[in-house]
């Protein structure tokens with residue numbers, strides 16, 4: 001078992017990565033917890049035994065289940081059961097579950113502890129780590145939420161074998177991102193070590209900038225176009241697939257700005273292609289509309305902030321040149 005830590009002073013927490021990690025739940029519950037509210041979805045083929053009095057609360061499937069209605073349902077069910085601050089929420093699932101249960105835990109009784117048992121590759125290397133929680137509004141994804149760090153995260157790599165191939169590839173899109181954030185030889189590592197390497201990278205970034213006042217934005221590499229593709233395509237593309245296309249686009253943008261050379265763009269194509277991820281925008285999506293969507297990204301505080309590769313590594317930069325943004329689509333269509 002690989003034991004890592006997200007370093008946040010007295011709020012630091014462990015992340016366990018390895019086959020069977022879910023069986024270590026009891027020892028990672030906060031001290032004195034008497035009751036556990038397990039939040040999961042009917043489709044998740046993973047059960048946990050918290051070892052204390054517990055009930056299972058099942059939320060709806062997909063992005064549509066990740067809404068304020070679910071937060072109300074969970075909080076009301078917990079209140080009727082009598083869950084209190086000395087108890088704990090355990091989220092068992094992918095990013096939809098960890099985001100939603102994490103946000104419900106953040107606001108219920110002004111905050112109760114949550115432990116994430118991440119069951120998808122995407123949740124293990126991204127969503128469950130770092131305390132971003134939230135739900136969608138009809139107006140957009142993740143528009144309501146909070147930073148609420150878990151007490152522990154369990155990344156059980158044994159359960160990844162049960163994932164449908166497309167869900168697994170969804171996680172590979174995020175994994176490809178880490179290859180450009182300084183994680184070396186990722187594709188050559190055994191799965192446990194690859195997951196751990198991504199978690200280690202994310203933990204270090206989160207530890208240095210918990211609330212994304214600067215550096216944490218690098219974790220959004222590939223996400224500006226990625227989010228626009230997801231929105232414009234009504235979620236036809238999975239998040240990781242959209243990020244994969246976004247990585248190629250961002251590399252091309254960086255090349256056009258003279259920040260990286262053609263060889264580095266080719267490296268992006270090699271990594272993304274090596275994971276069998278898409279590299280072109282699906283037909284029918286209009287670059288003009290996609291560029292308009294960049295400005296609606298909730299992280300676009302002042303102009304469009306793009307995370308771009310360069311001589312000093314990946315960093316967030318403001319881009320105002322619409323013609324440049326449109327031109328770079330030539331490389332991904």
Ligand code: GLY
Pocket residue numbers: 126127129130132216219220
């Ligand atoms: N998924 C990006 C972050 O956690 O900051």
